[in-house]
Amino acid sequence: MTAPLLQIEGLGVAIGATRIVKNLSLEVRAGEILGLAGASGSGKSMTALAIMQLLPQAAVITGTVRLRGATLSRSEDEMLEVRGRDLGMVFQEPMTALNPLMRIGDQVAETLRLHRAMSASEARHAAREALDLVGLTGEQGALDRFPYELSGGQRQRVAIAMAVVMAPPLLIADEPTTALDVIAQAQVLSVLRELVRTRNMGLVLITHDLAVLKQLADRVAIMHLGEIVEQGLTAEVLLRPRQPYTAALVAAASISPKGAARPSNAAAVLQVCGITREYPRKRRSLWHAAAPLRAVDDVSLCIHAGETVGLVGESGAGKSSLLRVILALERAQSGQVRLLGEDFSAAKGADRYRLRRAIQAVFQDPYGSFDPRWTVERLIGEPFFLLGTPPSPLERRRRVAAALEQVGLSAADARRLPREFSGGERQRIAIARALITEPAVIAFDEALSALDVLLREQVLKLLAELAQRLNVAYLFVSHDLHVVRALAERVYVMQNGRIVEEGSTETLFGSPRHAYTQALVAATLKLQVK
Amino acid sequence: MSAAPRNSSLIAGALLTGLFVAVALIAPYWTPFDPRALSIAGKLLPPSAHHWFGTDQLGRDVLSMIMAGARTSVGVAALSVLIGLLGVPLGLLAAAHSGGIDELVTRGNDLVFAFPALLLAILLTSVLGPGAITAIIAIGIFNIPVFARVTRAGALQLWTRDYASAARVAGKGRWRISREHILPNLAGLLIVQGTIQFSLGVIAEAGLSYVGLSAQPPTPSWGRMLNEAQTLTALAPSLALFPGFAILLFVMGLNLLGEGLRRRTERPE
Numbered sequence: 001m002t003a004p005l006l007q008i009e010g011l012g013v014a015i016g017a018t019r020i021v022k023n024l025s026l027e028v029r030a031g032e033i034l035g036l037a038g039a040s041g042s043g044k045s046m047t048a049l050a051i052m053q054l055l056p057q058a059a060v061i062t063g064t065v066r067l068r069g070a071t072l073s074r075s076e077d078e079m080l081e082v083r084g085r086d087l088g089m090v091f092q093e094p095m096t097a098l099n100p101l102m103r104i105g106d107q108v109a110e111t112l113r114l115h116r117a118m119s120a121s122e123a124r125h126a127a128r129e130a131l132d133l134v135g136l137t138g139e140q141g142a143l144d145r146f147p148y149e150l151s152g153g154q155r156q157r158v159a160i161a162m163a164v165v166m167a168p169p170l171l172i173a174d175e176p177t178t179a180l181d182v183i184a185q186a187q188v189l190s191v192l193r194e195l196v197r198t199r200n201m202g203l204v205l206i207t208h209d210l211a212v213l214k215q216l217a218d219r220v221a222i223m224h225l226g227e228i229v230e231q232g233l234t235a236e237v238l239l240r241p242r243q244p245y246t247a248a249l250v251a252a253a254s255i256s257p258k259g260a261a262r263p264s265n266a267a268a269v270l271q272v273c274g275i276t277r278e279y280p281r282k283r284r285s286l287w288h289a290a291a292p293l294r295a296v297d298d299v300s301l302c303i304h305a306g307e308t309v310g311l312v313g314e315s316g317a318g319k320s321s322l323l324r325v326i327l328a329l330e331r332a333q334s335g336q337v338r339l340l341g342e343d344f345s346a347a348k349g350a351d352r353y354r355l356r357r358a359i360q361a362v363f364q365d366p367y368g369s370f371d372p373r374w375t376v377e378r379l380i381g382e383p384f385f386l387l388g389t390p391p392s393p394l395e396r397r398r399r400v401a402a403a404l405e406q407v408g409l410s411a412a413d414a415r416r417l418p419r420e421f422s423g424g425e426r427q428r429i430a431i432a433r434a435l436i437t438e439p440a441v442i443a444f445d446e447a448l449s450a451l452d453v454l455l456r457e458q459v460l461k462l463l464a465e466l467a468q469r470l471n472v473a474y475l476f477v478s479h480d481l482h483v484v485r486a487l488a489e490r491v492y493v494m495q496n497g498r499i500v501e502e503g504s505t506e507t508l509f510g511s512p513r514h515a516y517t518q519a520l521v522a523a524t525l526k527l528q529v530k
Numbered sequence: 531m532s533a534a535p536r537n538s539s540l541i542a543g544a545l546l547t548g549l550f551v552a553v554a555l556i557a558p559y560w561t562p563f564d565p566r567a568l569s570i571a572g573k574l575l576p577p578s579a580h581h582w583f584g585t586d587q588l589g590r591d592v593l594s595m596i597m598a599g600a601r602t603s604v605g606v607a608a609l610s611v612l613i614g615l616l617g618v619p620l621g622l623l624a625a626a627h628s629g630g631i632d633e634l635v636t637r638g639n640d641l642v643f644a645f646p647a648l649l650l651a652i653l654l655t656s657v658l659g660p661g662a663i664t665a666i667i668a669i670g671i672f673n674i675p676v677f678a679r680v681t682r683a684g685a686l687q688l689w690t691r692d693y694a695s696a697a698r699v700a701g702k703g704r705w706r707i708s709r710e711h712i713l714p715n716l717a718g719l720l721i722v723q724g725t726i727q728f729s730l731g732v733i734a735e736a737g738l739s740y741v742g743l744s745a746q747p748p749t750p751s752w753g754r755m756l757n758e759a760q761t762l763t764a765l766a767p768s769l770a771l772f773p774g775f776a777i778l779l780f781v782m783g784l785n786l787l788g789e790g791l792r793r794r795t796e797r798p799e
Contacts (some may be wrong), residue, residue: 329698353701359700363692371693371711383700433696 002070005030005202006051006170010063013043013050013226020046024063028202030169033193035217035234036206037249040423040452043226044206048172051204052089053079067170088163092175094155104158105131106142108165114229115166130165131158134191152315157191164195171195177212181314181479186523189216201412208452210253211482214238222246235274252457266305267490268341269440269473270326270359275299275335277321295321296332297497303441306471310488310505312481312520318497319477323445326475327361328352340440350388357377357386360434364446366426377414380404380433387437403432407462424455428462434513435466443475450482460486481524485509493517538763540790546783553597554604554792563591564596566748574766583772586755587762592769596776598750602662603780606744607731609666611724614673618720622712625689626704635682639675647672647734651743665744669734673727680723684716718795722788729784736777752777 004027013021021043028034036044045351049055051065053074065072067086073079083089091097099107109123109131118126128143134157139375147155156176173192177185193216196203205217213220221231222245230243241247276299278292295318303309304434324330326337328344328359337345339355347355360383363369370379380400384390391399399410418426427447434442448456464487467474478484484491484505491508493501493516501514512518562582569589577584583592624635649666658664664775685708697707712747739753747754753774759770 194740195676324695327695327699329695356699356701361698363695365692369696371715373714382697382702386701430696518713 003066004028005032006204007066008051008063009066011047011050011065012062013046013055014060014062015056015058019058020226021050024223024226024228025294026221026228026231028170028204029077029457030202031196032219033196033198033203033205033217035213036204036223037208037210037213037220038223039249039454040208042223043343044208044223045174046226047223048204048206051172052087054089081115084163085166086170087116088166088168088171090156090163090171090173090176091161092178094152094159094179097159100147103144103146104136104150108150108158108161111162111165126165127161130161133164133195134158134161135187136161137146151184152189153180156180156184156188160188160191160195164199164201167199168201172204172206174206175208176205178207178209182481182520182523183314184211187229188315190217197337210238210250210453216262222249226362227240232487248265249453252453266300266307269305269339270300270303270475271336271338272326273300273336273338275322275325275332275337276412277318277325277330277332279321287495294324297498298335299497299499300335301492301499301502303473303475306467306473307490308467308474308476308488310484310491311475312336312484312491313494314479314481314520317494319479319494320445321497322494323361323443323475327359328356328441353386353388357383357437358440359443360437360439360441361443361445362427362430362434362447364450366423366430366450368431370426372418374415374418376400376404376418376429378422379418380414380429380436383433383437399436400432403436404429405467407432422455424451424458427451427455427459431459431462431466434469435472438470439472441473441475443477445477446479447476449478449480456483463487476497481509481520486524493520537790537793539786540794543783543785543787543790544736545778547787550600550780550783554562554600557597557601561591561594561597563594565594565750567588567591569721572712574762574769576766577768584766584768586758586769587766592755592772594706595750595755596752596772598778599752599755599773600780602739602745602749603732603735603752603777606662606665606669606735610669610673610731610734612671613666614677614727615724617674617677617679617702618713621678621683622685622708623705624678625685625712626708632682635678639678642671642675647739648737651738655743660743660746662745664750665735665738668738668743669731672734673731676727677720677723679717681716684719685712688712688715718764718791722792722795725784725788725791729781729788732777732781 006028008027009025011021011024012019024047026034036047038044046055050061050336052063053072055061067082072082098104105124105127108127112118112123112126124143131143136154137156147158150158160296176192177188180188189212192203192205195201205213206215217234219232220234220237221228222237222243223229224245230237230241230246237246238250241250275296276293276294277296280292283289299322311319321330325332328337332345336343339358342351342355345356376398377397378401381396384396397414400414404411404413409425409428409432418429421429430447448459451459460483463474466472474487476484476488488505491503491505492499492507493514501508501512501517508517509521512521535755550732567590569585571589572585573587573589575581575585581591581593583596585591586595609698620635624632650671651664654664654668689712693711694707696709702710735744736753736756739751740757744753745751755773756770759766759773762769
């Protein structure tokens with residue numbers, strides 16, 4: 001038996017008096033993929049940064065990390081050598097991991113030239129090989145492209161190319177696919193798997209997405225509050241979890257699909273008729289105006305009272321643009337949005353306020369959705385602005401308290417500031433804000449993608465319960481098919497600005513007809529736990 | 531997490547700035563001597579226990595002149611920053627309405643920036659006559675596009691936040707959102723910019739009074755003191771040092787304060 005590639009013994013990380021990682025031990029062998037899973041804040045990323053010794057200076061690291069039997073030094077000078085050469089790392093956010101002003105070929109070559117005496121052309125050649133390896137073929141001048149010309153998935157592959165160009169024996173990937181849509185995710189994961197196989201590399205894959213681990217990891221370690229609570233072979237741990245925490249995590253991740261749609265003879269609350277939204281593009285020259293970018297192309301859809309409808313598609317399909325038109329945040333070039341049977345897009349004055357009350361929204365980013373200076377009470381009460389006669393301060397307080405309790409928070413939270421709440425709690429506050437005008441429809445723009453599985457399940461439960469109690473309809477816009485599947489009764493699939501397929505959740509996911517829907521469903525990783 | 535690192539530039543900047551502002555506030559009521567009192571017998575005295583900074587070619591007490599000059603300097607810089615704040619609503623307006631209004635405001639900014647400041651000051655002087663008011667207007671006009679730009683850039687970024695969308699879903703108009711959400715969140719940025727413009731205003735006032743376009747005699751001003759001392763460098767080299775150091779220390783204090791405030795506002799929550 002060979003010595004493990006990476007051996008961590010009794011690793012601890014503490015910042016001040018807070019112990020973030022406690023007595024963590026694990027091993028990774030060559031050619032093995034170790035999945036490190038856990039809820040957000042469980043210390044996964046801190047562990048990765050501790051291995052790379054990229055933690056802030058205030059952090060105190062204890063324990064030993066051995067790479068191929070040799071203990072990693074604590075000296076920054078020696079780590080400069082080790083990083084890149086022996087340890088590669090891929091970060092979560094592909095948008096910020098690359099230097100926006102540098103051609104991608106040069107960025108990949110930079111790592112090489114830092115570590116080895118190498119001519120520019122040799123480094124360029126090696127960079128081309130690395131980019132080939134991650135499936136970005138050099139033919140179309142991939143080397144000379146800038147990051148902004150690439151999609152999120154392509155950027156993440158560039159980041160992987162940078163991490164593996166020195167052929168390090170071990171790669172650490174921290175949530176490499178969390179920011180990507182399903183199709184890009186599938187590509188990135190297959191690149192990672194290929195690399196591990198062909199190079200006999202070790203991979204530590206950090207993610208909160210158990211479906212990704214099931215697909216990829218040989219072994220998994222589950223982290224909770226800075227400790228590994230369970231580790232073992234992937235199939236063993238996910239199918240027969242021994243610890244209650246693991247069981248809860250697995251249960252939360254395997255969302256059961258929504259039952260059949262209820263017969264919808266209810267009235268239509270939201271009708272979208274032939275919406276087209278175009279964005280002007282830069283002129284090609286003085287004489288030639290460029291054709292506008294058609295983000296939404298003649299889209300129609302309909303939502304009935306109390307119905308939950310999903311709108312899925314990869315990033316850039318036009319989902320968000322459509323939603324902004326529906327919410328009257330942007331004007332469409334043509335088409336009509338009808339709310340409660342009345343024309344919302346053309347409504348003016350008091351009619352507009354009255355109709356706006358019927359549609360509210362929950363946005364994607366739980367951190368950006370709230371003015372950091374406003375108290376929760378003021379934030380939740382903001383839509384009261386839509387009422388013709390604003391409620392008295394007492395009435396206001398009462399209704400905000402009721403809304404907070406409805407989403408499982410307490411009335412006392414009204415006086416706190418948004419920064420005092422966690423991501424999951426903030427999304428609850430956002431839901432409370434959406435409920436305050438008793439709308440007929442609430443639109444969710446990727447509202448759950450920033451939450452980890454446990455929080456996501458809590459919020460999903462809450463939404464299902466509220467839908468039943470208040471008979472409110474949901475329009476759920478997401479690239480995450482799991483979530484849509486769990487909640488929606490009916491689903492629209494969007495591609496390149498058009499609706500390509502529509503149907504009940506069960507039929508659509510069970511037997512997708514359109515080629516794009518089939519690709520989307522196939523790319524979605526399944527976590528089936530019997 | 532660990533305690534916040536000590537913000538030493540904020541402390542040093544606040545102390546220096548506070549000192550000069552306090553001096554400027556005291557000067558109208560009390561100075562060691564009357565800064566305008568001439569005494570030909572006691573001219574060009576070196577620094578002594580009686581006259582700490584010495585006297586100038588007309589026998590005026592230099593310390594008293596520096597104190598009175600601080601008042602001119604602070605007054606001109608502060609009022610020109612106030613005029614510059616007119617740029618804030620312009621920037622908010624430009625950010626709130628993309629298209630025509632935005633284009634108008636940004637091109638207007640470019641137009642003002644295209645003029646050399648000194649040229650405008652000379653132009654104003656020929657219309658209004660030289661004086662502190664002229665300096666205030668000239669410096670203030672150049673502060674407007676600076677504030678408009680900073681506000682517009684900051685506001686455009688805040689408009690992409692989901693809370694701006696949420697406020698629109700709550701039915702609020704663009705101007706109301708600018709007032710309720712955008713402006714309060716820009717306050718830190720604007721205070722920092724205000725401090726920087728204040729320090730630039732001190733330098734600009736000194737420059738304008740050096741060429742005789744700001745406060746006129748007998749109102750003391752640092753720039754003119756420098757100008758007058760220049761001709762006497764051989765006789766009384768220390769004469770130029772005091773107004774020079776006053777400008778240097780005050781501007782340094784303001785810059786440190788601005789830097790300290792910037793670091794403070796940038797500190798993550």
